[in-house]
Amino acid sequence: MDPPIQTEETSKIYKDALATLPKGSLDEAKQLVAQAGAPNRALVLAIPEGNEEIRRVATVLQATATQIGLELDLRVPPPADLNTMYYDAKQRKGIDLLWNNDTMAGGSPLSMLGSYVAPDASNNLVNYRDPGVDAAIAKASATPDKVEQAEILAPVLVKMAEDAVLITLYTPNANTFLSKRLTGVGLAYPFFASGIWAPAIGSAR
Structure with missing residues (x-):
């Protein structure tokens, strides 16, 4: 996950917090799969039709999954159908992972957090619940000072990464x-x- 960018001071707060996350490796991923046990079916990732950049990245993900002992299949619906999957549980039946391009409005993670992990978030598809995260989002929303807000939210971004609520891949140029x-x-x-x-x-x- 790239650190949010607002000011040099707030960016450093986010960057320092995210730097504490382990980098991981293929060997570690293999060990995790071995410990957890690979599913007896292929995982399914839905990506939008007609986007060559995303297709190439997804192909790399497939190859990487194979290296760590997982099977990953791609489903390529039209973009409109993919969007529907976010709001209609029936449409995403059989889908394990949904591709999404998103951004932090104004450089603040609040908009993203409100969409994905807040209790009433429209994109909280995994029904993620954490009282500490909810309290931090509420406190940050009521905090106008961006530095104080960053100090509140930086640990939340670390927690999200640790819990794999969102699996961030890359920032497009x-x-x-x-x-x-x-x-x-x-x-x-x-x-x-x-x-x-x-x-x-x-x-x-």
Whole structure:
């Protein structure tokens, strides 16, 4: 998981917290699979149709799964059908993993946490519950100071990673441009259109 970016100070808080997570290795993953026992069927990952970048990453995941003793099958529905799986349990029957591209609005993890781990979160598909996490989200939501908020939320991001609520893979690159008058980016991903991040970067001096 990449650290959220708001200011240099808050980013350091998140980065230092996430740096405490173990890096892991194929050998360790093999040991975990051996200890837990591999399922007697293939795991199924749903990825959107028509996205070559995601297909290539998913193919790497398949190969890696094989190396650690798991079988991973891909299901490739149209994007609209994949989106429906988030809201309709019947549509995701037989699916173990759903691909999702997401971002932290304004550089804060609050929006993401509210979507995936809060008690009433629309994307809390695994019914994740942790009183400590819920209390931290509530406290951070009522804390206007971004540094204090980061200190509250950084341990939550570590907890999420440890519990594998979300399995973050990579941050896609995007071409940006910077001049003395403005900052911009090609809309390779729709959420860039919000423009919340641009004022924080500013312009070239």
